[in-house]
């Protein structure tokens with residue numbers, strides 16, 4: 001690991017030119033071309049982060065990969081586009097030869113993820129949620145560029161418009177914080193939406209849940225009815241929560257909680273509800289995928 005000032009990094013526009021690509025928005029290809037943003041990304045990792053093996057999802061033309069190689073001992077980069085993979089393998093031949101960089105060609109939702117210690121990624125926005133839910137259970141620090149509205153939902157507090165399923169489920173795994181808003185002009189081609197960088201510092205929640213998968217399904221279920229009371233949300237969503245006996249759950253929970261809206265419950269209140277639902281609702285745990 002060297003001081004980031006010890007060498008200059010590859011110019012993002014020159015990388016795009018050498019790769020001979022324009023970036024296809026239909027395939028989530030918006031390359032980060034603002035050097036200042038690129039330079040700041042790795043700095044958002046918590047200072048005590050183990051940087052022995054960094055993961056980048058959606059490496060594109062390698063502008064961020066170049067920075068990760070400076071800050072991490074080893075880097076694994078996943079990229080779905082075969083033409084970009086070919087370019088990355090030639091552009092970073094030296095780092096690959098010395099085993100500092102591995103480029104995996106494939107879909108980040110399918111490929112086997114290596115045992116990494118942290119991830120810094122400018123995520124493909126259409127798959128942000130699914131990719132994050134592959135990474136979050138690994139309990140490693142994450143720095144991710146996502147759509148700004150998605151970032152706001154990740155970091156939202158109870159009682160706000162943005163607070164929802166994503167806030168509770170992402171917050172279950174880590175402390176989510178927006179560390180930098182990023183304008184469209186920082187990318188080529190510019191995306192139609194604004195972006196933001198979110199840092200996720202893994203934590204052990206202050207509450208317990210009966211079973212992670214049941215908790216996530218239960219929260220997802222209840223939030224599909226966010227304008228209803230918790231009572232009705234539990235009753236109406238058994239096809240998602242897999243509760244066999246929602247009436248027994250409802251009768252075990254105090255009225256004050258049942259008459260609230262899902263968006264007003266804190267994560268620990270959700271956990272208490274999920275514990276009760278798991279105990280009294282006879283969830284079909286074995287039938288889940």
Ligand SMILES: C[S@@+](CC[C@H](N)C(=O)[O-])C[C@H]1O[C@@H](n2cnc3c(N)ncnc32)[C@H](O)[C@@H]1O
Nearest residue numbers: 030031032058059060079080081107108122124
């Ligand atoms: C927003 S661009 C980021 C590129 C580069 N890291 C940068 O910051 O300039 C996202 C990249 O992810 C790739 N990609 C899209 N969907 C993917 C998927 N499901 N798995 C892996 N890579 C994907 C795209 O081809 C594109 O190169």
